[in-house]
Each structure stands twice: as structure tokens, then as C-alpha cells.
Amino acid sequence: MKFANLSATLIAAATCLTPYLPAHAGTQDLQPAGTPTAVYTNPAVNPTSTRTIPAMSAIAIAFPADLTLTADTEQTTTLFLAQPIFDEAGNEIAPKGALLSAQLKPGKGGVSVMADFLVISGRTVPIQASSVLIPGQTVTVQSGLDRAREASQVGGRLVGTAFGAGNINDVDGIKKGALAGTGIGLVYGLLSPKKATVVKIPQGSMYILSLQSAVTLP
DSSP states (O other), rough: HHHHHHHHHHHHHHHHHHSOOOOTTTOOSSOOOOOOOOOOOOOOOOOOOOOOEEEEEEEEEEEESOOEETTTTTTTEEEEEOOEEEOSOEEEEEOOTTTEEEEEETTTTTEEEEEEEEEEEEEEEEEEOOOOOOOOOEEEEEEEHHHHHHHHHHHHHHHHHHHHSSSSHHHOOOOHHHHHHHHHHHHHTTTOOOOEEEEEETTTEEEEEEEOOEEOOO
8 A cells, every 4th residue: 555655656746847857858869960950041141142123124314415416327325324223122223323335226217225234333234225216307407509609619719729829910810710619619519408317315314215134133
């Protein structure tokens, strides 16, 4: 009877002490020796993560100075960002005022802006972005009559001077030179007036470029 009472007392004591024992008491480490410990890496601070500017993003650009050109010629120019560029997560990629290189491509009745690279943190980043057509105005560069008058006056003076340079008293020579110059001017004046489409872009003008393909930055 005494032995039974002692056993019951020990079991009750063990039951009371169970909540206070360590959780890992009596367990064995099941991880083999030499197994590397896993390290959690936060993707947000991963140095190898990339940043992407999505395709069809709007890029606002501005012209730093007045620009006038004919719509049938191609010209390279340097522009700057009128607004910052953000990546797909909303983080700023390029600040306002960053430079970009662009080509002014001739089109039907105007020119288009075609950006080919952007300067970000001192590095050139290739991009493909274009604007809608910037229309120009068709103007007459100079009429045929104006060219004829101008050529007659200039030609008469030049040729007349050449003929009469040897002898300032040779009036006949001077007259012949003037007539020869007038003839040259009249022939030149028979040409048709020249017309051209001229595009004028004032300083500070803003345009929107559309990014043709996504740009990935390290």
C-alpha cells in the first residue's frame, strides 16, 4: 500500500513540473552536421534586383533653345526631361532636367522627335521613344523676281568692276560689265520660286514621347 501511494505521489509531481520543462528538452538535433544554415534575403534590398521602365510609358521632354529647321532634313539635338521618369514600382529612375539625345526625323509636313539614349547618373541608357508629328509651315524662301533683282544688282557691280578696274576712265567698259551682270541676273531670275516646309520650335516647348519598348536598368 505504501509503494502504491509513493508511485501516485511521483506521478503527480511529474505532472505538475511538465509545463516548466524546456520545450526542446529530451529532443535531438535532426539537422546533419555541416549543413549550411539558410539565410533569409529581402528581395527589396537585393543588390542584383533590376528596375524597369514599362513600354508605352510617357516621357515629357522640353527644348532648351529656339530651333528652326526645314522638314526635309534630319538633325541631331540634345533635349532635357520636363518631368521625372519612374519605374514600374513607382520609384524615380531619372530626375527632371536629365539630358537625352534625339533625332529630328522628317515626315510629311513636319518632323518627329526620336530619342535614342538617356543620361542617367552619368551613364548613357539606350531607349526608343518617339513623338507625334510636329507640323511645319510651308513658306516661300525667296521669289524668282527677288532673286533676279538681287542677282542683277550684285552681278552688275561685280562684273562692271572687273571690266572697268583697269581704267577708271573706260566708261564703255563699265557699261558693258553692268549689262553682262544684268543678263546673268535675268537668267537666274527665270528659275521658279523655292518653297519649303519650315518647323519652328520655341525654347521651352514641351512634347510627349512614347516609349516603344521596355527599358531595364541594373
